[in-house]
Amino acid sequence: MNYKVLYRKYRPENFEDIIGQEYIITTLKNSVKNHNFAHAYIFSGPRGTGKTTTARVFAKAINCVNPVDASPCGKCDFCVHFHDNPDIIEIDAASNNGVDEIRQLIDNVKLAPTNGKYKVYIIDEVHMLTTSAFNALLLTLEEPPAHSIFILATTNIESVPITILSRCQRFDFQKIKINDMIKRMSVICAMEELIIDEEALKEIAYLAEGGMRDALSLLDQLSKGKDKITLDFIEQQFKTISKKTIDDLFNYLEENNINECLKLIDELRNRAIDYKTLIKKLVDNASSRAKNIKISNQKSRLSFEDYKKLILDLIDSLNKININVDSYTILEMILLNYFSNPSITKENKEETEIDEKVEKIDYEDKSVNNNDDLENLIKLRINNCFCNAQKSYLEHLKTKLTEILPSSVKISGKIKGILVDATLVAASDKNLIFTCNEHNVTVANRMLKEIEKCLKSELNNQYQIIFLTEDRWNKEKSTYIENIKNKKKYEYIEEKEEDKQEIINDVFDLSKVEII
Numbered sequence: 001m002n003y004k005v006l007y008r009k010y011r012p013e014n015f016e017d018i019i020g021q022e023y024i025i026t027t028l029k030n031s032v033k034n035h036n037f038a039h040a041y042i043f044s045g046p047r048g049t050g051k052t053t054t055a056r057v058f059a060k061a062i063n064c065v066n067p068v069d070a071s072p073c074g075k076c077d078f079c080v081h082f083h084d085n086p087d088i089i090e091i092d093a094a095s096n097n098g099v100d101e102i103r104q105l106i107d108n109v110k111l112a113p114t115n116g117k118y119k120v121y122i123i124d125e126v127h128m129l130t131t132s133a134f135n136a137l138l139l140t141l142e143e144p145p146a147h148s149i150f151i152l153a154t155t156n157i158e159s160v161p162i163t164i165l166s167r168c169q170r171f172d173f174q175k176i177k178i179n180d181m182i183k184r185m186s187v188i189c190a191m192e193e194l195i196i197d198e199e200a201l202k203e204i205a206y207l208a209e210g211g212m213r214d215a216l217s218l219l220d221q222l223s224k225g226k227d228k229i230t231l232d233f234i235e236q237q238f239k240t241i242s243k244k245t246i247d248d249l250f251n252y253l254e255e256n257n258i259n260e261c262l263k264l265i266d267e268l269r270n271r272a273i274d275y276k277t278l279i280k281k282l283v284d285n286a287s288s289r290a291k292n293i294k295i296s297n298q299k300s301r302l303s304f305e306d307y308k309k310l311i312l313d314l315i316d317s318l319n320k321i322n323i324n325v326d327s328y329t330i331l332e333m334i335l336l337n338y339f340s341n342p343s344i345t346k347e348n349k350e351e352t353e354i355d356e357k358v359e360k361i362d363y364e365d366k367s368v369n370n371n372d373d374l375e376n377l378i379k380l381r382i383n384n385c386f387c388n389a390q391k392s393y394l395e396h397l398k399t400k401l402t403e404i405l406p407s408s409v410k411i412s413g414k415i416k417g418i419l420v421d422a423t424l425v426a427a428s429d430k431n432l433i434f435t436c437n438e439h440n441v442t443v444a445n446r447m448l449k450e451i452e453k454c455l456k457s458e459l460n461n462q463y464q465i466i467f468l469t470e471d472r473w474n475k476e477k478s479t480y481i482e483n484i485k486n487k488k489k490y491e492y493i494e495e496k497e498e499d500k501q502e503i504i505n506d507v508f509d510l511s512k513v514e515i516i
């Protein structure tokens with residue numbers, strides 16, 4: 001197969017296609033137009049920003065017979081035979097860092113060019129040369145023959161000796177802007193007939209951190225065997241967090257939406273996103289928000305000072321990740337601090353609301369008066385329901401409830417409201433499990449006896465019931481299915497007042513139970 005990776009396939013052949021380095025390109029084009037060349041150039045900057053590509057286009061333009069607006073024409077002998085032209089010498093110092101290669105190069109420098117006016121030497125990753133190789137190079141740079149032009153490229157300018165730097169015209173390549181990368185990728189995707197979301201393009205640009213080569217490599221990987229590239233797919237593939245997700249998190253913070261914020265943190269926790277990467281992205285996002293508040297006067301619930309403190313908190317949390325606690329809990333605690341009423345957390349708020357309502361209803365179930373008792377009772381009843389639950393019985397009862405509830409006169413008021421909203425998800429002849437929204441769960445579980453009495457009046461059977469949120473139910477159901485697979489046994493535990501404090505035994509007999 002002659003598959004060419006995108007980065008090579010779409011490597012710019014002229015100055016116009018090189019993106020994000022306008023100042024450098026203009027300067028180089030001017031020197032081509034004026035035939036005014038330095039003997040040595042050094043291109044420095046992060047990987048994938050176009051240093052080598054620019055060096056090649058420039059090398060071609062230097063000798064091109066008919067440059068078009070300073071770019072190589074692509075038609076003359078020199079342009080056509082660029083890749084096998086003995087006057088263009090390209091060395092990768094990362095693999096040839098020895099003094100021998102440089103010696104050979106220097107011997108070659110003295111010879112006049114074969115075809116063109118200049119011999120152009122491109123030395124990539126020049127910082128990798130050994131000290132003696134640098135010294136040999138320096139001798140040439142000190143007294144270069146008139147026909148030689150050196151273009152050195154490096155990702156690590158600090159490691160290039162000052163003696164070399166002082167003999168070069170220096171160009172610092174910048175990371176490519178997100179929008180420029182998106183534009184270039186869109187063009188390439190269109191030519192490759194790749195379908196890709198705008199959000200996905202943005203995410204690739206973001207992941208590539210300003211390097212076009214990395215962006216196109218990512219695109220290469222993602223496009224294999226995929227008709228359409230979406231943001232979700234990228235997140236799955238690279239186990240990453242998109243800019244959109246980070247934006248969502250801060251938007252919830254700005255909207256003071258605690259529930260959604262905690263839900264999102266939970267999602268990230270479940271996806272086991274690397275905490276350091278997450279914090280880095282949060283800090284990036286928070287600082288650009290802080291800047292927007294300060295510079296563009298952008299309206300926001302949190303102040304500049306809030307964001308400043310939040311950034312410090314987030315960075316500080318990195319010192320705590322070695323302690324054996326869930327780092328996401330630390331993150332939750334940090335973020336909760338920035339919701340508008342820090343004294344009322346989610347649970348406290350609901351407790352307060354519920355206490356107000358509960359006072360008004362006839363609250364019979366005095367034994368279930370604290371959360372521990374309630375949690376034990378919930379566990380006991382889930383266990384007991386799983387012991388004898390029957391799918392056919394569940395279906396039968398569900399139908400019956402749908403028929404009787406709306407017109408029931410025996411069940412009315414608040415309880416009717418709760419039951420109509422609730423879904424019966426598991427049933428045995430003794431136990432029922434309902435799911436409903438979080439608020440109703442708390443209210444209903446505090447008036448179980450009352451609800452049981454109502455159900456008995458319509459169904460002529462005494463059931464022990466419990467209400468769960470859908471999330472909790474899904475977790476319980478997964479545990480149950482897991483237990484079945486592991487052949488754990490469920491055992492019915494008779495409910496007595498004094499039993500309610502007991503932790504449920506995990507001896508279960510599941511053999512007779514159908515999966516719900």
Ligand SMILES: [Zn+2]
Pocket residue numbers: 064065066067072073074075076077078079
């Ligand atoms: Zn040409």
